[in-house]
Amino acid sequence: MNLTKTLTWAISALVVLPLVASANIDIHDAPSRPKNMIIMVGDGMGPAYTSAYRYYQNNPDTEEIEQTVFDRLLVGMASTYPARQSGFVTDSAASATALATGVKSYNGAISVDINKRPLTSIMQMAKARGMAIGIAVTSQVNHATPAAFLAHNESRRNYDEIAQSYLTSEADVILGGGQKYFPAPLLAQFKAKGYQHIDDFSMLAQINKGKVLGLFADVQLPWVIDQQDSTQLSQLTQKALDLLSQNEQGFVLLVEGSLIDWAGHNNDIATAMGEMHGFANAIEVVEQFVRANxxxxxxxxxxHNTGGLSIGANGEYAWDTNLLQGIQASPAKIAEQAIAQDNWQAAVNQALGFEANEAELIRLSNARMQGKAALETSLKQLIDTRSYTGWTTTGHTGGDVQVFAAGPAADLFKGNQDNTDIAEKMMSLLPKTQ
Structure with a gap:
């Protein structure tokens, strides 16, 4: 950590005023230094995603374009590049390491430096101060972003090692997917350490205190668009807040909308908008918590940004949100169902919410003969063409990302900064050690 920058921000944090306008907090009630801190990461959520979500959510019956939670809370931007040995385009591990520790590292690093030595994370610092810590994510809980906050490993791909290391993370709340990485012997070890293990959303209501390991899917949680339910992450977030806020010393919580990135890698705009909606709902849950606390x-x-999404494509000054809102399932699910059905054309049209023309049906039929993956790709291309959605890559891009904030010391995050600055500023706001 850069000591000079940290001292500067620590001093600033003592006098900075909260961003009261966005959080509707009475200035006389809000402290200058927070007791609790929540960092929320929209994985892969570059600026085009928040703009697209605004238009996707827009009410077509009004003249104005309605604001979203992202518009309300926007305060700044952040650069995302990894350690220079990895170039200018980061992966999730290096970026999460920067956000968790304030140090740049190589792509693939899980809170270790370029020499593979462990780095101190904000979660470790919080725990040393008697605070509670936790994560709530839509990917497997041992995926790159949550792992960088709770573990240290030379490679993000060492999923089993990372899951095992969570035993010593001292996390109070671990919620998300990833059942396949937590076999019975490992679960027994977690239970021996006092964790309550649950594997169904209906069991969340039974957990009212104590430590919890909640694993609700084999790997990722279901796509929002397939569930037609945007509350999964909101439910996990609310439960994490309920449990962690019982600690009188405060807490640090990571919430990740993990699957925005996965949809971006798939160049799947309909699924991406569903995941954006789920993440936006979770932000609003936290926004309400900030107002009350x-x-x-x-x-x-x-x-980072994923996919190089563009709103408008192929020279057309248009983007068809009505078409996107009519899609009833992910292209993956539509393709799976079409492969299994004889009268697949009608089923596809129904799921898409629009009628594919003769030329489009021929392309889909040819793809269907090649299998599910080819049909899924063809469906995504059809949706992109019809909606005027563009993509530049199936990987990440190196553009800056947005920063949103509310609550005490939110002003610290205004303007342009690096992702390591976000970590250092939050670390500077932790309580002083005794």
């Missing part, structure tokens, strides 16, 4: 700071950002 003016000693809580919320910082929202992305780790």
């Amino acid at each position: 003016p000693d809580t700071l919320m910082v929202v950002t992305a780790d």
Whole structure:
């Protein structure tokens, strides 16, 4: 950590005023230093995603374009590049390491430096101060972003090692997917350490206190668009807040909308908008918590941009949100069902919410003969063409990402900064050690 920058921000944090306008907090009630801190990461959520979500959510019956939670809370931007040995385009591990520790590292690093030595994370610092810590994510809980906050490993791909290391993370709340990485012997070890293990959303209501390991899917949680339910992450977030806020010393919580990135890698605009909606709902849950608890700071950002999404494509000055809103399932699910059905054309048209023309049906039929993956790709291309959606890559891009904040010291995150600055600023706001 850069000591000079940290001292500067620590001093600033003592006098900075909260971003009261966005959080509706009475200035006389809000402290200058937060008791609780929540960092929320929209994985892969570059600026085009938040703009697209605004238009996707827009009410077509009004003249104005309605604001979203992202518009309300926007305060700045952040650069995302990894350690220079990895170039200018980061992966989720290096970016999460920067957000968790304030140090640049190589792509693939899980809170270790370029020499593979462990780095101290904000979660470790919080725990040393008697605070509670936790994560709530839509990917497997041992995926790159949550792992960088709770573990240290030379490679993000060492999923089994990372899951095992969570035993010593001292996390109070671990919620998300990833059942396949937590076999019975490992679960027994977690239970021996006092964790309550649950594997169904209906069991969340039974957990009212104590430590919890909640694993609700084999790997990722279901796509929002397939569930037609945007509350999965909101439910996990609310439960994490309920449990962690019982700690009188405060807490640090990571919430990740993990699957925005996965949809971006797939160049799947319909599924991406569903995941954006789920993440936006979770942000609003935290926003309400900040309003009720003016000693809580919320910082929202992305780790990088995925897919090079463009709103408008092929020379057309248009983007068809009505078409996108009519899609009833992910292209993956539509393709799976079409492969299994004889009368697949009608089923596809129904799921898409529009009628494919003769030429489009021929392309889909040819793809269907090649299998599910080819049909899924063809469906995504059809949706992109019809909606005027563009993509430049199936990987990440190196553009800056947005920063959103509310609560005490939110002003610290205004303007342009690096992702390491976000970590250092939040670390500077932790209580002083005894």
